[in-house]
Amino acid sequence: MPGRGVLLTAGSIAIAFLSWQVLSTFIFNPFLIPPPLEVIRTAIPMILSGEILADVSISMSRVLVGFAFGSLAAIVFGVLLGRLQLLHDLLDPIIELMRYLSPTAMIPIAVIWFGIGELSKYFLIFWGTFFIVLVNTIAGVWRAPIARQRAAECLGANQLQIFVLVVIPSAAPYIVTGMRVAMASSFMSIIPAEILAADSGIGYLLQKSSMLLQTNRIFVALLTICLLGFVFDRIFRFLVARTLARFMSFVAVT
Template structure:
Protein backbone atom coordinates (compact mmCIF):
# COMPACT_ATOMS: atom_id res chain seq x y z
CA UNK A 1 0.00 0.00 0.00
CA UNK A 2 1.53 3.32 -1.06
CA UNK A 3 1.30 6.60 0.85
CA UNK A 4 -1.66 8.00 -1.14
CA UNK A 5 -3.68 4.81 -0.64
CA UNK A 6 -2.95 4.98 3.08
CA UNK A 7 -4.20 8.58 3.25
CA UNK A 8 -7.35 7.56 1.41
CA UNK A 9 -7.94 4.65 3.77
CA UNK A 10 -7.74 6.76 6.94
CA UNK A 11 -9.76 9.59 5.40
CA UNK A 12 -7.06 12.28 5.44
CA UNK A 13 -7.04 12.67 1.67
CA UNK A 14 -10.79 13.36 1.62
CA UNK A 15 -10.47 16.05 4.28
CA UNK A 16 -7.51 17.68 2.54
CA UNK A 17 -9.51 17.80 -0.69
CA UNK A 18 -12.51 19.31 1.13
CA UNK A 19 -10.32 21.96 2.76
CA UNK A 20 -8.79 22.82 -0.61
CA UNK A 21 -12.22 23.21 -2.24
CA UNK A 22 -13.37 25.28 0.72
CA UNK A 23 -10.36 27.62 0.36
CA UNK A 24 -10.94 28.03 -3.38
CA UNK A 25 -14.62 28.81 -2.83
CA UNK A 26 -13.70 31.41 -0.21
CA UNK A 27 -11.24 33.07 -2.57
CA UNK A 28 -13.85 33.05 -5.34
CA UNK A 29 -16.40 34.94 -3.23
CA UNK A 30 -13.70 37.20 -1.82
CA UNK A 31 -15.86 38.09 1.19
CA UNK A 32 -14.62 36.59 4.48
CA UNK A 33 -17.75 37.77 6.25
CA UNK A 34 -19.85 35.68 3.84
CA UNK A 35 -17.66 32.60 3.46
CA UNK A 36 -14.47 32.62 5.53
CA UNK A 37 -11.74 30.32 4.36
CA UNK A 38 -9.81 27.80 6.47
CA UNK A 39 -7.10 30.35 7.27
CA UNK A 40 -9.73 32.87 8.43
CA UNK A 41 -11.27 30.23 10.68
CA UNK A 42 -7.87 29.36 12.15
CA UNK A 43 -7.31 33.05 12.85
CA UNK A 44 -10.71 33.24 14.57
CA UNK A 45 -9.85 30.16 16.63
CA UNK A 46 -6.64 31.85 17.78
CA UNK A 47 -8.76 34.75 19.04
CA UNK A 48 -11.00 32.43 21.03
CA UNK A 49 -8.05 30.44 22.36
CA UNK A 50 -6.31 33.60 23.51
CA UNK A 51 -9.00 34.39 26.09
CA UNK A 52 -9.82 30.75 26.84
CA UNK A 53 -13.45 31.05 25.73
CA UNK A 54 -13.34 28.29 23.09
CA UNK A 55 -12.10 25.60 25.46
CA UNK A 56 -14.59 26.70 28.10
CA UNK A 57 -17.50 26.59 25.62
CA UNK A 58 -16.49 23.14 24.37
CA UNK A 59 -16.19 21.70 27.88
CA UNK A 60 -19.52 23.23 28.98
CA UNK A 61 -21.41 21.87 25.97
CA UNK A 62 -19.72 18.47 26.20
CA UNK A 63 -20.55 18.18 29.89
CA UNK A 64 -24.20 19.02 29.25
CA UNK A 65 -24.47 16.61 26.32
CA UNK A 66 -22.83 13.69 28.10
CA UNK A 67 -24.81 14.19 31.31
CA UNK A 68 -28.19 14.49 29.55
CA UNK A 69 -27.40 11.67 27.14
CA UNK A 70 -26.28 9.34 29.92
CA UNK A 71 -29.33 10.06 32.07
CA UNK A 72 -31.66 9.66 29.09
CA UNK A 73 -30.03 6.36 28.12
CA UNK A 74 -30.10 5.00 31.66
CA UNK A 75 -33.79 5.83 31.84
CA UNK A 76 -34.75 4.84 28.30
CA UNK A 77 -33.12 1.39 28.18
CA UNK A 78 -35.00 -0.15 31.16
CA UNK A 79 -38.30 1.33 29.95
CA UNK A 80 -37.62 -0.11 26.49
CA UNK A 81 -36.95 -3.54 27.97
CA UNK A 82 -40.27 -3.42 29.81
CA UNK A 83 -42.11 -2.18 26.71
CA UNK A 84 -40.78 -5.07 24.66
CA UNK A 85 -41.06 -7.79 27.30
CA UNK A 86 -44.30 -7.00 29.15
CA UNK A 87 -47.30 -6.87 26.81
CA UNK A 88 -49.65 -4.95 29.11
CA UNK A 89 -46.94 -2.36 29.78
CA UNK A 90 -46.40 -2.00 26.02
CA UNK A 91 -50.12 -1.47 25.48
CA UNK A 92 -50.20 1.23 28.15
CA UNK A 93 -47.07 3.11 27.06
CA UNK A 94 -47.26 2.72 23.28
CA UNK A 95 -49.84 5.52 22.68
CA UNK A 96 -47.72 8.04 24.65
CA UNK A 97 -44.50 6.88 23.06
CA UNK A 98 -45.83 7.21 19.53
CA UNK A 99 -47.22 10.66 20.32
CA UNK A 100 -44.32 12.36 22.06
CA UNK A 101 -41.53 10.88 19.95
CA UNK A 102 -42.73 12.95 16.98
CA UNK A 103 -42.43 16.21 18.93
CA UNK A 104 -38.80 17.38 18.65
CA UNK A 105 -37.04 18.36 21.84
CA UNK A 106 -36.38 21.88 20.53
CA UNK A 107 -40.14 22.50 20.55
CA UNK A 108 -40.10 22.18 24.36
CA UNK A 109 -37.36 24.76 24.97
CA UNK A 110 -39.76 27.56 25.92
CA UNK A 111 -41.77 25.36 28.27
CA UNK A 112 -38.72 23.79 29.91
CA UNK A 113 -37.16 27.20 30.52
CA UNK A 114 -40.46 28.39 32.02
CA UNK A 115 -40.84 25.28 34.19
CA UNK A 116 -37.22 24.59 35.19
CA UNK A 117 -35.51 27.96 34.71
CA UNK A 118 -32.55 28.96 32.57
CA UNK A 119 -30.08 26.91 34.61
CA UNK A 120 -28.64 23.48 33.89
CA UNK A 121 -31.83 21.61 34.80
CA UNK A 122 -33.79 22.73 31.75
CA UNK A 123 -30.93 21.81 29.39
CA UNK A 124 -30.38 18.39 30.92
CA UNK A 125 -34.09 17.55 30.83
CA UNK A 126 -34.26 18.72 27.22
CA UNK A 127 -31.42 16.38 26.24
CA UNK A 128 -32.94 13.53 28.26
CA UNK A 129 -36.20 14.01 26.39
CA UNK A 130 -34.49 13.88 23.01
CA UNK A 131 -32.38 10.89 24.00
CA UNK A 132 -34.77 8.58 25.84
CA UNK A 133 -37.30 7.92 23.06
CA UNK A 134 -34.67 6.71 20.60
CA UNK A 135 -33.15 4.39 23.21
CA UNK A 136 -36.61 3.13 24.22
CA UNK A 137 -37.64 2.32 20.66
CA UNK A 138 -34.41 0.54 19.75
CA UNK A 139 -34.39 -1.43 22.97
CA UNK A 140 -38.03 -2.47 22.59
CA UNK A 141 -37.36 -3.46 18.98
CA UNK A 142 -34.50 -5.66 20.15
CA UNK A 143 -36.71 -7.44 22.67
CA UNK A 144 -39.47 -7.98 20.11
CA UNK A 145 -36.95 -9.29 17.58
CA UNK A 146 -35.78 -11.98 19.99
CA UNK A 147 -36.39 -15.49 18.65
CA UNK A 148 -39.19 -17.09 20.66
CA UNK A 149 -37.40 -20.43 20.38
CA UNK A 150 -34.65 -19.15 22.68
CA UNK A 151 -37.18 -18.31 25.38
CA UNK A 152 -38.91 -21.68 25.00
CA UNK A 153 -35.57 -23.46 25.21
CA UNK A 154 -34.73 -21.60 28.42
CA UNK A 155 -38.11 -22.50 29.91
CA UNK A 156 -37.67 -26.13 28.97
CA UNK A 157 -34.40 -26.15 30.90
CA UNK A 158 -36.21 -24.92 34.00
CA UNK A 159 -35.30 -21.23 33.88
CA UNK A 160 -37.61 -18.87 35.71
CA UNK A 161 -39.06 -15.76 34.06
CA UNK A 162 -36.59 -13.62 35.98
CA UNK A 163 -33.67 -15.75 34.79
CA UNK A 164 -34.95 -15.59 31.21
CA UNK A 165 -35.20 -11.81 31.41
CA UNK A 166 -31.68 -11.28 32.73
CA UNK A 167 -29.85 -14.10 30.95
CA UNK A 168 -31.69 -14.31 27.61
CA UNK A 169 -33.63 -11.12 26.89
CA UNK A 170 -31.11 -8.53 28.05
CA UNK A 171 -28.02 -10.11 26.39
CA UNK A 172 -29.91 -10.45 23.11
CA UNK A 173 -31.01 -6.82 23.31
CA UNK A 174 -27.63 -5.24 24.11
CA UNK A 175 -26.71 -4.65 20.42
CA UNK A 176 -29.98 -2.76 19.93
CA UNK A 177 -29.36 -0.73 23.08
CA UNK A 178 -25.94 0.36 21.82
CA UNK A 179 -27.44 1.27 18.46
CA UNK A 180 -30.02 3.37 20.27
CA UNK A 181 -27.52 5.22 22.43
CA UNK A 182 -25.36 5.98 19.38
CA UNK A 183 -28.30 7.42 17.49
CA UNK A 184 -29.43 9.30 20.59
CA UNK A 185 -26.06 11.04 20.83
CA UNK A 186 -26.86 12.94 17.62
CA UNK A 187 -30.15 14.12 19.09
CA UNK A 188 -28.33 15.24 22.22
CA UNK A 189 -26.15 17.62 20.22
CA UNK A 190 -29.17 19.01 18.38
CA UNK A 191 -30.98 19.62 21.66
CA UNK A 192 -28.08 21.35 23.39
CA UNK A 193 -27.41 23.69 20.47
CA UNK A 194 -31.03 24.82 20.48
CA UNK A 195 -31.05 25.26 24.25
CA UNK A 196 -27.77 27.19 24.32
CA UNK A 197 -28.92 29.51 21.57
CA UNK A 198 -31.96 30.57 23.56
CA UNK A 199 -31.19 30.17 27.26
CA UNK A 200 -27.46 30.18 27.95
CA UNK A 201 -24.50 32.50 28.28
CA UNK A 202 -21.86 29.90 27.47
CA UNK A 203 -21.48 26.85 25.27
CA UNK A 204 -20.99 26.16 21.56
CA UNK A 205 -24.64 26.96 20.75
CA UNK A 206 -24.24 30.30 22.52
CA UNK A 207 -21.06 30.95 20.52
CA UNK A 208 -22.80 30.27 17.21
CA UNK A 209 -25.81 32.40 18.09
CA UNK A 210 -23.92 35.44 19.43
CA UNK A 211 -21.42 35.43 16.56
CA UNK A 212 -24.07 37.07 14.38
CA UNK A 213 -24.01 40.13 16.62
CA UNK A 214 -20.34 40.73 15.76
CA UNK A 215 -20.55 39.57 12.13
CA UNK A 216 -18.00 36.88 13.03
CA UNK A 217 -18.84 34.20 10.48
CA UNK A 218 -15.51 32.54 11.22
CA UNK A 219 -16.70 31.94 14.80
CA UNK A 220 -19.82 30.26 13.42
CA UNK A 221 -17.61 27.87 11.45
CA UNK A 222 -15.54 27.24 14.57
CA UNK A 223 -18.71 26.30 16.43
CA UNK A 224 -19.85 23.96 13.67
CA UNK A 225 -16.48 22.26 13.40
CA UNK A 226 -16.31 21.93 17.19
CA UNK A 227 -19.69 20.19 17.27
CA UNK A 228 -18.61 17.83 14.50
CA UNK A 229 -15.38 16.92 16.28
CA UNK A 230 -17.12 16.42 19.63
CA UNK A 231 -19.67 14.15 18.01
CA UNK A 232 -17.00 12.26 16.09
CA UNK A 233 -14.88 11.48 19.15
CA UNK A 234 -17.79 10.65 21.45
CA UNK A 235 -19.14 8.28 18.80
CA UNK A 236 -15.71 6.65 18.55
CA UNK A 237 -15.69 6.21 22.32
CA UNK A 238 -19.12 4.56 22.26
CA UNK A 239 -17.96 2.22 19.50
CA UNK A 240 -14.91 1.18 21.52
CA UNK A 241 -17.09 0.49 24.55
CA UNK A 242 -19.63 -1.38 22.41
CA UNK A 243 -16.87 -3.53 20.91
CA UNK A 244 -15.86 -4.60 24.40
CA UNK A 245 -19.43 -5.21 25.56
CA UNK A 246 -20.61 -7.03 22.43
CA UNK A 247 -17.44 -9.07 21.94
CA UNK A 248 -18.39 -11.41 24.77
CA UNK A 249 -21.54 -12.33 22.83
CA UNK A 250 -19.67 -12.92 19.58
CA UNK A 251 -21.06 -9.75 17.94
CA UNK A 252 -18.65 -7.48 16.10
CA UNK A 253 -19.10 -3.75 15.58
CA UNK A 254 -18.42 -4.25 11.86
CA UNK A 255 -21.57 -6.37 11.55
CA UNK A 256 -23.75 -4.27 13.80
CA UNK A 257 -22.58 -0.73 13.18
CA UNK A 258 -21.01 -0.85 9.75
CA UNK A 259 -17.38 -0.17 10.55
CA UNK A 260 -14.60 -0.44 13.06
Protein backbone atom coordinates in the same frame (compact mmCIF):
# COMPACT_ATOMS: atom_id res chain seq x y z
CA MET B 1 -7.21 -2.88 8.16
CA PRO B 2 -7.19 -0.10 10.80
CA GLY B 3 -4.49 1.82 8.91
CA ARG B 4 -6.57 1.85 5.76
CA GLY B 5 -9.55 3.25 7.66
CA VAL B 6 -7.43 6.04 9.13
CA LEU B 7 -6.07 6.93 5.70
CA LEU B 8 -9.55 7.00 4.17
CA THR B 9 -10.86 9.19 6.98
CA ALA B 10 -7.92 11.60 6.71
CA GLY B 11 -8.28 11.67 2.92
CA SER B 12 -11.98 12.47 3.00
CA ILE B 13 -11.42 15.27 5.53
CA ALA B 14 -8.57 16.69 3.43
CA ILE B 15 -10.74 16.66 0.29
CA ALA B 16 -13.57 18.39 2.16
CA PHE B 17 -11.26 21.14 3.45
CA LEU B 18 -9.65 21.62 0.04
CA SER B 19 -13.07 21.92 -1.61
CA TRP B 20 -14.15 24.38 1.07
CA GLN B 21 -11.02 26.48 0.52
CA VAL B 22 -11.55 26.62 -3.26
CA LEU B 23 -15.25 27.41 -3.02
CA SER B 24 -14.85 30.14 -0.40
CA THR B 25 -11.92 31.71 -2.26
CA PHE B 26 -13.16 31.71 -5.84
CA ILE B 27 -16.94 31.25 -5.81
CA PHE B 28 -18.64 32.37 -2.59
CA ASN B 29 -18.33 35.58 -0.62
CA PRO B 30 -15.60 34.96 2.01
CA PHE B 31 -17.62 36.94 4.56
CA LEU B 32 -20.50 34.48 4.23
CA ILE B 33 -18.35 31.35 3.98
CA PRO B 34 -14.85 32.12 5.31
CA PRO B 35 -11.97 29.97 4.03
CA PRO B 36 -10.82 27.22 6.39
CA LEU B 37 -7.40 28.80 6.81
CA GLU B 38 -9.05 31.97 8.12
CA VAL B 39 -11.22 29.92 10.45
CA ILE B 40 -8.12 28.17 11.79
CA ARG B 41 -6.38 31.53 12.33
CA THR B 42 -9.43 32.67 14.31
CA ALA B 43 -9.55 29.44 16.30
CA ILE B 44 -5.93 29.51 17.49
CA PRO B 45 -6.21 32.53 19.83
CA MET B 46 -9.60 31.26 21.04
CA ILE B 47 -7.94 27.98 22.01
CA LEU B 48 -4.86 29.57 23.55
CA SER B 49 -6.95 31.95 25.65
CA GLY B 50 -9.07 29.06 26.92
CA GLU B 51 -12.30 30.62 25.62
CA ILE B 52 -13.35 27.74 23.38
CA LEU B 53 -12.22 25.09 25.88
CA ALA B 54 -14.36 26.62 28.61
CA ASP B 55 -17.44 26.61 26.38
CA VAL B 56 -16.71 23.05 25.24
CA SER B 57 -16.38 21.73 28.79
CA ILE B 58 -19.68 23.33 29.81
CA SER B 59 -21.58 22.04 26.78
CA MET B 60 -20.09 18.54 27.07
CA SER B 61 -21.01 18.25 30.74
CA ARG B 62 -24.59 19.12 29.84
CA VAL B 63 -24.65 16.66 26.95
CA LEU B 64 -23.19 13.78 28.96
CA VAL B 65 -25.54 14.23 31.91
CA GLY B 66 -28.67 14.53 29.76
CA PHE B 67 -27.60 11.68 27.48
CA ALA B 68 -26.74 9.34 30.35
CA PHE B 69 -30.01 9.87 32.22
CA GLY B 70 -32.07 9.79 29.03
CA SER B 71 -30.48 6.54 27.86
CA LEU B 72 -30.77 4.85 31.25
CA ALA B 73 -34.42 5.80 31.67
CA ALA B 74 -35.23 4.74 28.10
CA ILE B 75 -33.55 1.33 28.47
CA VAL B 76 -35.33 0.54 31.74
CA PHE B 77 -38.70 1.74 30.45
CA GLY B 78 -38.17 0.11 27.06
CA VAL B 79 -37.43 -3.28 28.61
CA LEU B 80 -40.62 -3.04 30.67
CA LEU B 81 -42.71 -2.12 27.65
CA GLY B 82 -41.07 -4.81 25.57
CA ARG B 83 -41.80 -7.52 28.12
CA LEU B 84 -45.25 -6.37 29.28
CA GLN B 85 -47.55 -6.31 26.28
CA LEU B 86 -50.51 -4.81 28.14
CA LEU B 87 -48.41 -1.92 29.42
CA HIS B 88 -47.06 -1.34 25.93
CA ASP B 89 -50.51 -1.31 24.33
CA LEU B 90 -51.68 1.16 26.97
CA LEU B 91 -48.79 3.63 26.64
CA ASP B 92 -47.81 3.23 22.98
CA PRO B 93 -50.28 5.84 21.61
CA ILE B 94 -48.98 8.43 24.10
CA ILE B 95 -45.36 7.64 23.25
CA GLU B 96 -46.05 7.85 19.52
CA LEU B 97 -47.64 11.27 19.97
CA MET B 98 -44.94 12.70 22.22
CA ARG B 99 -41.88 11.48 20.35
CA TYR B 100 -42.64 13.80 17.44
CA LEU B 101 -42.11 16.82 19.67
CA SER B 102 -38.54 17.91 18.99
CA PRO B 103 -36.30 19.29 21.75
CA THR B 104 -36.47 22.67 20.02
CA ALA B 105 -40.26 22.66 20.29
CA MET B 106 -39.94 21.86 24.00
CA ILE B 107 -37.71 24.86 24.78
CA PRO B 108 -40.60 27.15 25.90
CA ILE B 109 -41.93 24.43 28.20
CA ALA B 110 -38.46 23.71 29.57
CA VAL B 111 -37.92 27.39 30.38
CA ILE B 112 -41.34 27.67 32.08
CA TRP B 113 -40.85 24.46 34.08
CA PHE B 114 -37.17 24.76 35.00
CA GLY B 115 -36.15 28.35 34.23
CA ILE B 116 -33.00 29.18 32.30
CA GLY B 117 -30.67 27.24 34.60
CA GLU B 118 -28.97 23.90 34.07
CA LEU B 119 -32.10 21.79 34.59
CA SER B 120 -33.71 23.12 31.42
CA LYS B 121 -30.63 22.08 29.38
CA TYR B 122 -30.58 18.64 30.95
CA PHE B 123 -34.28 18.23 30.27
CA LEU B 124 -33.97 19.11 26.58
CA ILE B 125 -31.09 16.68 26.04
CA PHE B 126 -32.96 14.03 28.03
CA TRP B 127 -35.96 14.60 25.76
CA GLY B 128 -33.87 14.34 22.60
CA THR B 129 -32.33 11.10 23.84
CA PHE B 130 -35.18 9.29 25.56
CA PHE B 131 -37.57 8.45 22.74
CA ILE B 132 -34.89 7.36 20.27
CA VAL B 133 -33.38 4.86 22.71
CA LEU B 134 -36.83 3.82 23.95
CA VAL B 135 -38.14 2.81 20.52
CA ASN B 136 -34.97 0.88 19.70
CA THR B 137 -34.98 -0.89 23.07
CA ILE B 138 -38.57 -2.05 22.63
CA ALA B 139 -37.77 -3.30 19.13
CA GLY B 140 -34.73 -5.18 20.40
CA VAL B 141 -36.64 -6.87 23.24
CA TRP B 142 -39.39 -7.91 20.85
CA ARG B 143 -36.88 -9.52 18.51
CA ALA B 144 -35.45 -11.85 21.13
CA PRO B 145 -35.98 -15.31 19.55
CA ILE B 146 -38.91 -17.12 21.14
CA ALA B 147 -37.31 -20.46 20.31
CA ARG B 148 -34.21 -19.60 22.35
CA GLN B 149 -36.30 -18.43 25.28
CA ARG B 150 -38.28 -21.66 25.28
CA ALA B 151 -35.13 -23.75 24.90
CA ALA B 152 -33.56 -21.97 27.88
CA GLU B 153 -36.74 -22.56 29.87
CA CYS B 154 -36.69 -26.26 29.01
CA LEU B 155 -33.09 -26.41 30.24
CA GLY B 156 -34.23 -25.11 33.62
CA ALA B 157 -33.46 -21.40 33.30
CA ASN B 158 -35.66 -19.06 35.33
CA GLN B 159 -37.11 -15.81 33.98
CA LEU B 160 -34.20 -13.71 35.21
CA GLN B 161 -31.68 -16.01 33.54
CA ILE B 162 -33.67 -15.99 30.31
CA PHE B 163 -33.77 -12.21 30.40
CA VAL B 164 -30.02 -11.83 31.03
CA LEU B 165 -28.77 -14.61 28.77
CA VAL B 166 -31.26 -14.45 25.88
CA VAL B 167 -33.26 -11.21 25.78
CA ILE B 168 -30.49 -8.71 26.60
CA PRO B 169 -27.94 -10.14 24.10
CA SER B 170 -30.60 -10.04 21.37
CA ALA B 171 -31.66 -6.49 22.24
CA ALA B 172 -28.14 -5.09 22.74
CA PRO B 173 -27.44 -4.21 19.07
CA TYR B 174 -30.74 -2.32 18.85
CA ILE B 175 -30.07 -0.47 22.09
CA VAL B 176 -26.56 0.48 21.00
CA THR B 177 -27.81 1.72 17.64
CA GLY B 178 -30.44 3.81 19.38
CA MET B 179 -27.83 5.29 21.70
CA ARG B 180 -25.57 6.23 18.77
CA VAL B 181 -28.43 8.02 17.02
CA ALA B 182 -29.48 9.63 20.31
CA MET B 183 -25.95 10.90 20.89
CA ALA B 184 -26.18 12.92 17.68
CA SER B 185 -29.58 14.17 18.80
CA SER B 186 -28.04 15.24 22.13
CA PHE B 187 -25.50 17.40 20.34
CA MET B 188 -28.25 18.91 18.20
CA SER B 189 -30.41 19.54 21.27
CA ILE B 190 -27.83 21.44 23.32
CA ILE B 191 -27.19 24.11 20.69
CA PRO B 192 -30.71 25.64 20.48
CA ALA B 193 -31.05 25.32 24.25
CA GLU B 194 -27.87 27.32 24.81
CA ILE B 195 -28.73 29.84 22.11
CA LEU B 196 -32.07 30.73 23.68
CA ALA B 197 -31.42 30.27 27.40
CA ALA B 198 -27.77 30.29 28.42
CA ASP B 199 -24.81 32.52 29.11
CA SER B 200 -22.16 29.91 28.37
CA GLY B 201 -21.47 26.96 26.08
CA ILE B 202 -21.02 26.43 22.36
CA GLY B 203 -24.59 27.52 21.60
CA TYR B 204 -24.05 30.78 23.45
CA LEU B 205 -20.82 31.31 21.50
CA LEU B 206 -22.79 30.85 18.27
CA GLN B 207 -25.43 33.35 19.35
CA LYS B 208 -22.91 35.95 20.49
CA SER B 209 -20.86 35.61 17.29
CA SER B 210 -23.98 35.87 15.15
CA MET B 211 -25.10 39.08 16.85
CA LEU B 212 -21.67 40.60 16.18
CA LEU B 213 -21.58 39.27 12.59
CA GLN B 214 -18.37 37.35 13.34
CA THR B 215 -18.65 34.66 10.69
CA ASN B 216 -15.21 33.22 11.41
CA ARG B 217 -16.12 32.60 15.05
CA ILE B 218 -19.42 31.05 13.99
CA PHE B 219 -17.55 28.56 11.84
CA VAL B 220 -15.12 27.85 14.68
CA ALA B 221 -18.09 26.92 16.86
CA LEU B 222 -19.68 24.81 14.10
CA LEU B 223 -16.45 22.93 13.43
CA THR B 224 -16.01 22.38 17.17
CA ILE B 225 -19.44 20.75 17.35
CA CYS B 226 -18.64 18.53 14.36
CA LEU B 227 -15.29 17.49 15.81
CA LEU B 228 -16.72 16.75 19.25
CA GLY B 229 -19.52 14.67 17.77
CA PHE B 230 -17.06 12.72 15.63
CA VAL B 231 -14.69 12.05 18.54
CA PHE B 232 -17.46 11.05 20.95
CA ASP B 233 -18.98 8.70 18.36
CA ARG B 234 -15.63 6.97 17.82
CA ILE B 235 -15.06 6.64 21.57
CA PHE B 236 -18.58 5.28 22.03
CA ARG B 237 -18.13 2.72 19.25
CA PHE B 238 -14.80 1.57 20.72
CA LEU B 239 -16.19 1.18 24.24
CA VAL B 240 -19.34 -0.57 23.04
CA ALA B 241 -17.36 -3.01 20.87
CA ARG B 242 -15.18 -4.02 23.83
CA THR B 243 -18.08 -4.20 26.29
CA LEU B 244 -20.31 -6.23 23.97
CA ALA B 245 -17.49 -8.62 23.15
CA ARG B 246 -16.91 -9.33 26.85
CA PHE B 247 -20.62 -9.65 27.55
CA MET B 248 -21.15 -12.05 24.67
CA SER B 249 -18.19 -14.13 25.87
CA PHE B 250 -19.75 -14.27 29.32
CA VAL B 251 -23.10 -15.34 27.85
CA ALA B 252 -21.47 -18.01 25.72
CA VAL B 253 -19.59 -19.45 28.69
CA THR B 254 -22.68 -19.32 30.88
